[in-house]
Amino acid sequence: MLRLTPPENKRFIQADNFNIIYGGGEANVAVSLANYGLDASFVTRLPDNPIGDSALNELRRYGVNTEFIKRGGDRLGIYFCENGASQRPSNVIYDRAHSAIAETKPGEFNWGKIFNGADWYHVTGITPALSDNMAEVTIESVKEAKKQGLKVSCDLNYRAKLWSRDKAEKVMAEVMEYVDVCIANEEDAEMIFKIKSGSDIDSGELNIDGYREVADQLMERFDLELVGSHLRKSYNASVNGWLVVLYDGNEFVQSEEYEVHIVDRVGGGDSFAGGLIYSRLTGKSLQESAEFGAAASSLKQSIPGDFNHMSLEEVESLAKGSGSGRVKR
Numbered sequence: 001m002l003r004l005t006p007p008e009n010k011r012f013i014q015a016d017n018f019n020i021i022y023g024g025g026e027a028n029v030a031v032s033l034a035n036y037g038l039d040a041s042f043v044t045r046l047p048d049n050p051i052g053d054s055a056l057n058e059l060r061r062y063g064v065n066t067e068f069i070k071r072g073g074d075r076l077g078i079y080f081c082e083n084g085a086s087q088r089p090s091n092v093i094y095d096r097a098h099s100a101i102a103e104t105k106p107g108e109f110n111w112g113k114i115f116n117g118a119d120w121y122h123v124t125g126i127t128p129a130l131s132d133n134m135a136e137v138t139i140e141s142v143k144e145a146k147k148q149g150l151k152v153s154c155d156l157n158y159r160a161k162l163w164s165r166d167k168a169e170k171v172m173a174e175v176m177e178y179v180d181v182c183i184a185n186e187e188d189a190e191m192i193f194k195i196k197s198g199s200d201i202d203s204g205e206l207n208i209d210g211y212r213e214v215a216d217q218l219m220e221r222f223d224l225e226l227v228g229s230h231l232r233k234s235y236n237a238s239v240n241g242w243l244v245v246l247y248d249g250n251e252f253v254q255s256e257e258y259e260v261h262i263v264d265r266v267g268g269g270d271s272f273a274g275g276l277i278y279s280r281l282t283g284k285s286l287q288e289s290a291e292f293g294a295a296a297s298s299l300k301q302s303i304p305g306d307f308n309h310m311s312l313e314e315v316e317s318l319a320k321g322s323g324s325g326r327v328k329r
Contacts, residue, residue, distance in 0.1 A: 001022070001023065001024040001027075001055075001076060001077040001078065001079065001096070001099070002020065002021070002022060002051070002055070002076050002077070002078045002079075003020075003021040003022070003023060003078075003079055003080075003081055003266070003306065004018035004019070004020065004021075004078060004079070004080050004081070005018060005019045005021060005080070005081045005082070005083060006018060006019075006082060006083075007019050009083050009084075009085045010082075011082055012080065012082050012091075012093075018080075019304075021304075021305050021306055022054065022055045022058040022059075022306070023266070023267060023305065023306025023307060024077075024126075024306070025124035025126050025127070025155065025157060025270055026042065026043075026044075026122060026123060026124055026127065026270075027042055027044075027059060027064075027306070028267045028270035028271065028274070028306050028307055028308070029122050029270050029273050029274045029277065030042040030059070030064045030274075031059070031062045031064055031274075031307045031308070032270070032271055032273075032274025032275065032278070032296065032307070032308045033274050033277060033278060034062055034063035034064050035062065035063070035307075035308065035309070035310075035311070035312070036274075036278045036312045036315075037312060038278065038281065039065065040063075040064050040065065041064065041065035041066075041067070041068055041114070041118070042059055042064050042065070042066060042068075042069065043068045043069065043109060043114060043141075044069055044070070044101050045069070045070040045071070045072060045073060045100045045101045045103075045104045045108070046069055046070070046071055046073075046076060046100055046101075047071070047072070047073050047074060047075055047076055047100045048071040048072060051075075051076050052071065052076060052100070055076060056069060062307065068109070068113075068114050070104070070108060070109070072100060073099065073100025073101070073103050073104075074098065074100065075098065075099055075100065076099060076100065077094075077095070077096035077099035077100075077101060077102065077130070078094075078095040078096065078099075079092055079093065079094045079095060079096065080092070080093040080095070081266060083264065084237030084238075085237055085238050086236050086237060086238050087236050087237065088237055089237050090237060090265065092161065094161055094162065096130060096162075099130070101127075101130060101134065102130040102131040102133070102134060103131065103133065104133060104134060104137055105133050105136075105137070106133070106136045106137050106140050107140075108137070109137070109140075109141070111140065111141055111144035111145070112144065112148070115144060115145055115148045115150055116148070118148075118150055119150060119151065119281060120150055120151045120152075120153065120277055120281060121141070121142070121145040121150045121151070121152050121153070122152075122153045122154070122155075122273065122277060123138055123141065123142065123152070123153075123154050123155075123175070124154065124155045124156075124157040125154065125155065125156045125157040125158055125159070125168065125172055125175075125188070125192070126157045126159055126162065128171050128172070128175065129159055129162035129163040129168065129171075130162065135171045138171075138175055139171075139174055139175055142154075142175055142178035142179065143178055145178065146178045151180050151181065151280075152178055152179050152180050152181070153179065153180065153181035153182070153183065153273065153276075153277060154172075154175060154176065154179045154181075154182055154183065155183040155184075155269065155270070155273050156172060156182065156183065156184045156185075156188035156189070156192055157188065157269070158187060158188045158191040158192050160191070165191055165192065168191070168192045169192050169193060169194075172192050172193075173193075176221075176222040177222065179222060179224065180224060180225050180226070181224065181225065181226045181227075181228070181276070181277075181280070182218055182222070182224050182226070182227050182228070183227075183228050183229065183230075183269070183272070183273055183276070184214070184218065184227065184228075184229055185229055185230055185231070185232070185269060186206070186229070186231060186232065189214050189217075189218060193217075193218070193221070195214050195217050195218065196210070196214070197210035197211050197213070197214045206231050206233055208231065208245060208254060211229055211231070211245050211247070212245075212247055212252045214227075214229075215227035215229075215247035215252075216247075219247075219249055225248065225249070226246065226247070226248050226280075227246070227247050228244065228245070228246045228247075228272075228276055228290075228293070229244070229245050230242065230243070230244050230268070230269055230272040230293070230294070230297055231243050231244070231245060232268075233257075237262070238261060238262055239259065239260070239261055239262070240259075240260045240262060240265075240301075241257055241258070241259060241260070242257065242258045242259075242260045242268075242294065242297065242298045242301070243255050243256065243257040243258070243294055244272060244290045244291075244293045244294040244297070245290065246276075246286055246289060246290045246293075248286055251286050253286050253287045253290045254290065255290040255291050255293070255294035255295075256291060256294060256295075256321075258294065258295075258298040260298050260301050260302075261302075262301050262302075263301060263302050263303060263304055264301065264303060264304045264305060265301050266305075266306055267300055267305070267306040267307065267308060268297050268298075268300050268301045269297065270306070270308075271296045271297040271299075271300035271308040272293045272294070272296065272297035273293075274296065274308065275289075275292050275293035275294075275295070275296035275297060275315065276289055276292075276293045278292070279292045279293060288319075291319040291320075292315060292316070292319045294319070295315050295316075295318040295319035296308060296310065296315045298318070299314065299315060299318060
């Protein structure tokens, strides 16, 4: 999709031009995984026009396989993002109705071919929120992924501006029947499945122990093997505390907490998802997975745009405790 952002932290009403950024939940994860040296493919539908070409080329630029991307439809989905600062929050306006992907119908993707030889499939709760069609396509995809023996991860990513809580619960409950690894932030489990952690999101107060209870309930309901969450202590729009918790049904681990001075928060959660998937595919322990995911996602928020452009070595260095920010000479 296409993100349009006013430059220099301007408000929409001030803007006479916008920065163009291509990205989106699953695309951001694919770029992270390709950046870490894994083979990553992205599946979507893009309009067969120069804007669709630009989005496709942005993925190719970072080593993501695009052979399974369908071409068709009239437009690329757009959203406008006004970056916040200090006590002023960020603001998002969606323009995604009737996009090429939203009008995709079940049966258009050959999931058997797409999943052949793959190990892991990742999807977010944003994709089925785009349309009734895409809800069906998402369910179709996770069913086939499990049939072919892939690990399936899902970032719940509830978006109130895209669908209602009741619709989200109905659709995501069916999706989750085929999920192995669930990612849910401070709001998702509560907004979709009415599972509360005891945190006060607006005040930035986190009840970390409460997330184990949330994870337990998610595991019990959906027979999951792992639940993860990136937790944001929102002091203001510019400075956040950031950490990760993971729970596998036996062990509950917490990462180092970072104080993040935000350049661009978009993609922070996706970079955690990418870090977590990489960690599990490469045999890291649960604690190492938490540290790697937290390091990757905190570093991402220092970078403009949706994608995490930190190298594997840079993430590993921070995960091992090198976070001074000193100049590399």
